[in-house]
Each structure stands twice: as C-alpha cells, then as structure tokens.
Amino acid sequence: MTTHTTLIIDYGSGNLRSAARAFERVIADEGLRAEVVVSNRAEDVAKADRIVLPGQGAFGDCIDNLRATPGMIEALEEAVLERARPFLGICVGMQLLATRGLEHGNHEGLDWIPGQVTALADHIPAGTLKIPHMGWNEVFVPPDAVKDEQNIVLRSVESWGTQGEHFYFVHSFMFECKDKRHILGAVDYGSAFPAIVGRDNIMGVQFHPEKSQSAGLKLIGDFMRWDP
Amino acid sequence: MLKTRIIPCLDVDGGRVVKGVNFLDIIDAGDPVAQAKVYNAQGADELCFLDITATHQGRDTILDVVRHVADEVFMPMTVGGGISTIAHIRNLLNAGADKVSINSAAVKNPDFVRDAAEKCGSQCIVVAIDAKAKEDGSAGWEIFTHGGRKGTGIDAVEWAIKMAEYGAGEILLTSMDRDGTKAGFNLPLTRAVADAVSVPVIASGGVGNLQHLVDGVKEGHASAVLAASIFHFGEYTVQEAKEAMREAGIAVRL
Numbered sequence: 001m002t003t004h005t006t007l008i009i010d011y012g013s014g015n016l017r018s019a020a021r022a023f024e025r026v027i028a029d030e031g032l033r034a035e036v037v038v039s040n041r042a043e044d045v046a047k048a049d050r051i052v053l054p055g056q057g058a059f060g061d062c063i064d065n066l067r068a069t070p071g072m073i074e075a076l077e078e079a080v081l082e083r084a085r086p087f088l089g090i091c092v093g094m095q096l097l098a099t100r101g102l103e104h105g106n107h108e109g110l111d112w113i114p115g116q117v118t119a120l121a122d123h124i125p126a127g128t129l130k131i132p133h134m135g136w137n138e139v140f141v142p143p144d145a146v147k148d149e150q151n152i153v154l155r156s157v158e159s160w161g162t163q164g165e166h167f168y169f170v171h172s173f174m175f176e177c178k179d180k181r182h183i184l185g186a187v188d189y190g191s192a193f194p195a196i197v198g199r200d201n202i203m204g205v206q207f208h209p210e211k212s213q214s215a216g217l218k219l220i221g222d223f224m225r226w227d228p
Numbered sequence: 229m230l231k232t233r234i235i236p237c238l239d240v241d242g243g244r245v246v247k248g249v250n251f252l253d254i255i256d257a258g259d260p261v262a263q264a265k266v267y268n269a270q271g272a273d274e275l276c277f278l279d280i281t282a283t284h285q286g287r288d289t290i291l292d293v294v295r296h297v298a299d300e301v302f303m304p305m306t307v308g309g310g311i312s313t314i315a316h317i318r319n320l321l322n323a324g325a326d327k328v329s330i331n332s333a334a335v336k337n338p339d340f341v342r343d344a345a346e347k348c349g350s351q352c353i354v355v356a357i358d359a360k361a362k363e364d365g366s367a368g369w370e371i372f373t374h375g376g377r378k379g380t381g382i383d384a385v386e387w388a389i390k391m392a393e394y395g396a397g398e399i400l401l402t403s404m405d406r407d408g409t410k411a412g413f414n415l416p417l418t419r420a421v422a423d424a425v426s427v428p429v430i431a432s433g434g435v436g437n438l439q440h441l442v443d444g445v446k447e448g449h450a451s452a453v454l455a456a457s458i459f460h461f462g463e464y465t466v467q468e469a470k471e472a473m474r475e476a477g478i479a480v481r482l
C-alpha cells in the first residue's frame with residue numbers, strides 16, 4: 001500500500017500549524033497510511049490525494065493570494081473538478097467555494113458551489129446577537145437535506161441527528177447557497193445558515209474542525225477515509 | 229444555539245505555568261501542556277494563557293508554550309501579556325494561538341489595534357480592558373494599566389466602543405476592583421460594557437464561586453466567563469461550572 005498525501009494549501013492566509021497538527025494527530029491515532037504536506041506549489045496540488053484549503057481573514061485577500069500563486073487555480077480545478085480528489089475547505093477556505101464574496105467589495109470566488117458570501121449582520125435582527133459568531137454551536141442536518149450514502153462525513157452528521165454536534169465557529173460572514181441541496185449541515189444563530197456545504201467530492205465547513213476538540217478530530221478522520 | 233463559553237486562564241512565567249491545577253495525577257504542575265490537557269478533558273471551551281514573564285529575554289518562551297500546547301490539544305487558545313508589535317502577534321498566531329489579547333499597547337497607541345485587526349483579522353484581536361470605579365469618585369468606570377495601579381482617565385464603556393470600532397473582535401473585561409477578591413464580577417461594569425458593544429465580551433476578575441459565573445452571564449450579559457483561581461486550586465472543575473450554569477438556565481456545551 002502506498003502512502004497517501006493530504007495537502008494543506010499554504011497561500012499566506014495565516015496559521016496552518018494547528019490544521020497540520022490536527023491532521024497528523026488523526027493519521028497517527030487511526031493508523032492511516034497518509035502524510036500531511038503543507039505547500040503553496042501547484043505541482044504539489046497535482047500530486048496530492050486529498051486537498052485541504054484553510055483560510056483566515058478577509059475573502060478578498062484570500063482569493064487574491066490564492067490567484068497570485070502561480071498555476072494554483074488551474075492545478076486545483078484539474079485535481080478537484082476533473083480528477084475528483086476529495087476536497088475540504090475550512091472557514092474562509094469554505095467561503096471561497098462560492099461564486100462571489102461580498103466582504104469589502106465584490107470578489108469572484110472559485111464558483112464550485114453556486115452562492116454568495118454575505119455579512120452575517122444582514123441575516124439577523126440588528127442588535128440582537130454578537131458579531132462575530134464566536135464559540136461553540138451545534139451543527140445539524142437540515143430537514144430537507146439530500147442523502148448521500150457514499151459520503152462518510154455526512155453519515156457522521158446524520159448520526160448527530162436533530163440534536164447536532166458542537167463545533168467551534170468564528171466568523172462574521174456566511175455562505176448563502178443558491179441550491180439548497182448543497183447545504184449538508186446547518187447551524188442556528190439568529191437564523192439557520194450553512195455550516196457544511198458540498199457536492200460530489202467537494203466539501204466545505206464554516207467552523208474549525210482543527211479547533212473543535214474530539215468532534216473536530218472525528219470529522220477530520222471521516223474526511224481522511226472519504227472516498228467519493 | 230451558540231453556547232456561553234467557560235475559559236480557564238493560566239499564568240505563564242518563563243515558559244512555566246504558575247498557580248496551575250494542583251492535581252495528584254499531574255506529575256509536573258508547571259508544565260503548560262499537562263495543564264492544557266486537564267482543561268481540555270474537563271470540556272473547557274477555550275484556553276487563555278497570560279504571559280507574566282517580566283524579563284525581556286524570557287519573552288520568547290511563550291512561543292514554545294503555545295507550540296507545545298497546540299501540538300497536543302485542539303481547541304481555541306488566546307494568549308496575552310506584553311503584546312505590542314505586529315511581529316509579536318504574527319509569531320504567536322504562527323505558533324498556534326488563535327487570538328491574542330492586547331492591553332497596555334492599545335491604551336498607549338489605539339491605532340495599534342486598528343493596524344493589528346487589518347493585518348491579522350478582527351477575529352484574532354482581543355482587547356483586554358482592566359477597569360474599576362473612577363478615581364475622582366464620579367459615576368462610571370475608568371481604565372487602569374500596570375496591574376490596576378495607574379489610572380488613565382479613560383472611560384471604560386467609551387473605550388470598549390472605540391476598540392470595537394477599531395477592529396477588536398472581542399473584549400476581555402477585567403473588574404480590577406474585584407480581581408483576587410473572590411467577591412464576583414463587577415456586574416454593573418460588565419453589563420454596561422457588554423450592552424454597549426456588538427462584539428462578544430468575556431467577563432473576568434473576582435470569581436470565587438460558580439454562582440458568580442452565572443451572574444456574569446445573566447446579570448452581566450457576558451458572552452463568556454474567564455476564571456483562574458477557582459479552577460487552578462481544584463475547587464471546581466470546568467465540568468462542574470458548566471453544570472451549575474446549565475441548572476441556572478444558561479446554554480453551555482456539555
């Protein structure tokens with residue numbers, strides 16, 4: 001058996017140490033034949049078996065940095081859209097999947113999952129809740145979610161049921177999906193909005209699995225065994 | 229539903245935890261990783277490390293602390309104490325901290341907060357405010373620096389509003405007149421600040437029992453409560469604190 005490579009893309013969006021360590025911990029604990037590579041090089045994307053796109057800060061800065069990395073967008077599209085490598089976006093890395101982001105301007109996203117990223121403040125009554133949405137909140141299956149038996153991550157989400165499972169969130173913007181079928185998990189903060197989006201081999205989480213203690217490590221393990 | 233957070237705080241001096249949890253099964257009570265693991269297992273929602281290292285040379289030891297803790301526990305971590313440059317913030321974030329708390333440097337130069345929020349993102353900038361009753365006896369509360377010894381004449385509520393406008397993603401509010409007294413948070417102060425800003429407020433200073441934590445949320449309107457000594461000395465576990473809060477009708481993660 002060969003060792004698989006999980007690539008965490010480093011495009012200058014902040015600290016990747018926590019994410020890398022969380023994946024390494026899961027690999028060690030579960031005895032997976034995998035290694036974690038942190039890189040900003042397009043050729044590493046081409047070689048990767050799984051791809052993780054983290055992200056911190058503003059949507060515009062993140063997508064600009066990603067585009068500024070030579071060959072990166074093309075390599076990602078080839079690996080994820082054509083060769084269907086399992087992909088996980090985290091926080092702003094999830095938001096970049098959208099068609100566009102409306103944080104400080106109007107920025108084009110990857111457009112892998114149709115939708116737009118808008119201010120949380122526009123979705124909750126003024127003055128009622130603190131922004132950022134910061135802390136632990138339950139992720140649950142939306143009532144009208146589409147079932148995908150192949151998706152091991154989703155099977156975990158379903159096992160949490162309507163009660164949900166707690167994950168750590170910190171964000172001021174949210175992903176508005178155009179197609180409700182792409183909402184795989186939801187969270188309630190003033191109103192229900194997407195916490196997990198995805199389709200086929202692509203998944204994005206608004207929360208931070210690398211900071212969500214055992215629940216987060218479990219989700220990372222699910223992603224590592226996911227074979228879409 | 230978003231849960232009210234309980235945040236144990238650990239003081240670090242020269243890379244070692246002082247006043248840590250004194251449990252029999254911890255062989256080395258000064259080891260930050262061992263302490264972090266205890267709080268992780270107890271279900272703490274975040275960890276806060278306050279670097280009280282006095283010497284300049286000892287400052288870098290906090291980076292090793294953050295690295296080692298981030299390698300072992302996978303939960304949000306805030307680090308504070310003497311942070312005054314963007315480079316220092318970046319180093320802490322790169323070591324694995326999620327948030328940094330800025331105190332004196334913000335009072336000295338408010339634009340530092342704006343700069344830090346623009347460069348690193350509001351989500352990782354916490355402004356720590358030490359406040360107590362105004363020295364001149366007038367109504368309201370005043371910001372103090374140097375461990376509560378130096379008054380600044382700055383109104384605490386106005387300062388909190390300004391810091392949130394400057395990009396602070398969170399306010400860590402310490403009731404200086406209560407710190408170390410075990411008499412509970414200064415609730416009017418906590419409520420005045422929490423109601424004045426749109427960002428979350430962490431209440432700190434003076435916690436002596438679990439009812440104080442409940443009061444900080446229900447009467448002080450805090451989004452999170454921070455405590456040190458009640459957890460350090462093993463009087464209560466984080467788990468017990470959460471159970472008490474739940475019984476009082478506060479939503480917590482259990």
